[in-house]
Amino acid sequence: AQKVTQAQTEISVVEKEDVTLDCVYETRDTTYYLFWYKQPPSGELVFLIRRNSFDEQNEISGRYSWNFQKSTSSFNFTITASQVVDSAVYFCALSEAGRGGNKLTFGTGTQLKVEL
Amino acid sequence: GAGVSQTPSNKVTEKGKYVELRCDPISGHTALYWYRQSLGQGPEFLIYFQGTGAADDSGLPNDRFFAVRPEGSVSTLKIQRTERGDSAVYLCASSLNGGPGANVLTFGAGSRLTVL
Numbered sequence: 001a002q003k004v005t006q007a008q009t010e011i012s013v014v015e016k017e018d019v020t021l022d023c024v025y026e027t028r029d030t031t032y033y034l035f036w037y038k039q040p041p042s043g044e045l046v047f048l049i050r051r052n053s054f055d056e057q058n059e060i061s062g063r064y065s066w067n068f069q070k071s072t073s074s075f076n077f078t079i080t081a082s083q084v085v086d087s088a089v090y091f092c093a094l095s096e097a098g099r100g101g102n103k104l105t106f107g108t109g110t111q112l113k114v115e116l
Numbered sequence: 117g118a119g120v121s122q123t124p125s126n127k128v129t130e131k132g133k134y135v136e137l138r139c140d141p142i143s144g145h146t147a148l149y150w151y152r153q154s155l156g157q158g159p160e161f162l163i164y165f166q167g168t169g170a171a172d173d174s175g176l177p178n179d180r181f182f183a184v185r186p187e188g189s190v191s192t193l194k195i196q197r198t199e200r201g202d203s204a205v206y207l208c209a210s211s212l213n214g215g216p217g218a219n220v221l222t223f224g225a226g227s228r229l230t231v232l
Binding site for chain 1: 149151172205207209224225226
């Protein structure tokens with residue numbers, strides 16, 4: 001069965017600090033997809049990134065970067081020079097390519113608070 | 117429409133009552149999903165529609181829950197004989213034509229259900 005663990009329940013940082021959100025996953029499939037979503041106070045989940053299991057290249061998008069390591073089953077997310085607008089709950093999610101490929105399995109989320 | 121629209125945004129009902137939650141997906145999106153998010157948790161998959169048919173309903177918790185999408189656009193999630201444990205935010209998402217591996221899911225803001 002697929003599982004996503006986000007051990008950090010809540011993180012508080014001061015603006016301009018870098019912060020890394022951890023994500024560890026479990027799956028039996030060799031082909032799978034990993035995601036990060038942001039959920040601001042408005043409640044809508046906002047897609048940030050999708051990565052397939054065959055692409056271990058790290059990715060950078062502006063202040064956001066993602067580190068995918070199959071050897072440790074981790075897909076960590078770093079925000080550089082955090083801003084107050086980054087305050088939200090961040091979810092890591094997994095989708096398998098097989099029969100369960102229609103669903104996303106989410107972690108429990110990490111609440112990020114960025115303060116001035 | 118421009119985004120996924122869900123109504124009502126808030127619903128308060130009494131234990132034992134029947135409720136309907138509506139989702140209007142992005143125009144042209146053939147795939148539609150329902151998720152349930154309890155307080156402090158990540159969203160949990162309920163059901164996936166491809167067109168008019170429920171392609172995967174493995175996440176529906178019991179037979180009190182039912183969803184329809186008769187014309188392949190708007191979907192209604194129906195909950196009979198509501199229980200206090202049904203209290204949660206019900207999220208709807210749509211994607212262009214399939215599962216999350218190949219398609220980005222766009223989520224609505226959710227319908228918050230409170231069962232007294």
